Amino acid sequence: MVERMITPILTLLLGCAEEAPVYGVSFGGERLPVVDMHLHQGEWNLIPESTRRFLASRFPAPLGLIAESTAEGSLNAEGVLEQLDEAGVIQGALFAVYAPRTVGVATNEYVAEQVLQDPERLFGLGSLRLDDWNNDAEAQLAGLAATLEKPGFIGIKLAHAHQHVRLDDPRFDALWSLAAATGKPVYLHTGSSPFPNTAQDAAYTDPAYFEPIIAAYPDAQFILGHLGYDFINKEVGALDTCVELAARYENVWLEPSALGSAGSDPTGANLLTAYSAMKGAGVIDRVVYGSDGPQSPGFVAEYLERSVAAMEGAGYTAEEARAVLSLNFAAVFGVEPAPL
Numbered sequence: 001m002v003e004r005m006i007t008p009i010l011t012l013l014l015g016c017a018e019e020a021p022v023y024g025v026s027f028g029g030e031r032l033p034v035v036d037m038h039l040h041q042g043e044w045n046l047i048p049e050s051t052r053r054f055l056a057s058r059f060p061a062p063l064g065l066i067a068e069s070t071a072e073g074s075l076n077a078e079g080v081l082e083q084l085d086e087a088g089v090i091q092g093a094l095f096a097v098y099a100p101r102t103v104g105v106a107t108n109e110y111v112a113e114q115v116l117q118d119p120e121r122l123f124g125l126g127s128l129r130l131d132d133w134n135n136d137a138e139a140q141l142a143g144l145a146a147t148l149e150k151p152g153f154i155g156i157k158l159a160h161a162h163q164h165v166r167l168d169d170p171r172f173d174a175l176w177s178l179a180a181a182t183g184k185p186v187y188l189h190t191g192s193s194p195f196p197n198t199a200q201d202a203a204y205t206d207p208a209y210f211e212p213i214i215a216a217y218p219d220a221q222f223i224l225g226h227l228g229y230d231f232i233n234k235e236v237g238a239l240d241t242c243v244e245l246a247a248r249y250e251n252v253w254l255e256p257s258a259l260g261s262a263g264s265d266p267t268g269a270n271l272l273t274a275y276s277a278m279k280g281a282g283v284i285d286r287v288v289y290g291s292d293g294p295q296s297p298g299f300v301a302e303y304l305e306r307s308v309a310a311m312e313g314a315g316y317t318a319e320e321a322r323a324v325l326s327l328n329f330a331a332v333f334g335v336e337p338a339p340l
């Protein structure tokens with residue numbers, strides 16, 4: 001009798017388990033929660049034509065044929081959450097972007113709306129325009145400050161190379177002071193970029209140019225995105241500079257997104273080099289995982305797999321991987337550690 005009852009209950013439970021997403025990744029015999037700090041969404045019509053063509057070219061055939069609708073689907077919160085579920089990622093942060101000449105615009109207001117679709121799982125990084133600073137600095141700063149007070153906004157996103165401002169531009173003191181005063185970390189794109197119209201000179205891409213600001217604002221936290229990767233030549237680029245800055249400054253954090261993708265690092269050798277260098281320098285407690293997805297369907301899951309493989313290859317312990325995949329996110333952004 002008991003057996004006869006258990007079978008349908010088991011079937012029911014297993015049936016449910018199959019449908020519900022399974023969160024976390026296995027690492028060293030443990031199941032670890034995963035937070036992806038680097039996700040994009042936005043309105044396709046705010047992306048410049050040259051970048052739309054570039055994005056469309058990156059979707060595998062036959063998706064390339066319907067790139068426009070596919071990109072749109074993966075660019076809203078629902079699409080992002082679907083990709084996170086597929087990857088087993090429990091939480092993620094969406095980036096506002098103001099780079100109208102390169103990657104396009106995803107407004108603070110749009111990100112705020114998307115975060116509200118699932119405030120338990122989605123966070124936001126606010127941004128601002130930097131390209132007319134001599135005229136609109138006050139308005140831009142006020143807009144960003146108001147955004148940072150909205151629910152779920154945990155940091156500030158910048159990309160000097162995409163926004164056409166130098167990393168050592170001395171005009172942004174008020175921005176760094178705002179970051180320090182609000183305790184909201186600043187995420188910076190570092191390294192070259194494959195997007196059309198990017199400013200590729202060293203002053204825009206090499207994090208060494210940013211050191212004076214890191215040194216001058218010890219109370220502001222800075223996250224060096226992409227580890228200074230050279231996306232044009234698919235080489236490690238300014239990896240050593242990023243790792244050295246993290247070793248020398250407590251307020252420097254490292255984010256290894258995008259560089260290890262199948263397109264940018266086909267063999268996975270560069271991502272392995274990056275994770276090895278961070279371990280070697282003793283800065284694992286300031287590495288924050290991100291993918292730079294969703295990009296194309298399955299990318300978020302694949303990037304996580306490649307990153308786990310790189311950490312395994314570099315000899316990370318389960319506790320070190322746990323720090324990278326979720327705990328360091330909680331530490332830098334001052335939020336509760338993610339559940340499984």
Ligand SMILES: [Zn+2]
Nearest residue numbers: 038040095292
């Ligand atoms: Zn990005």
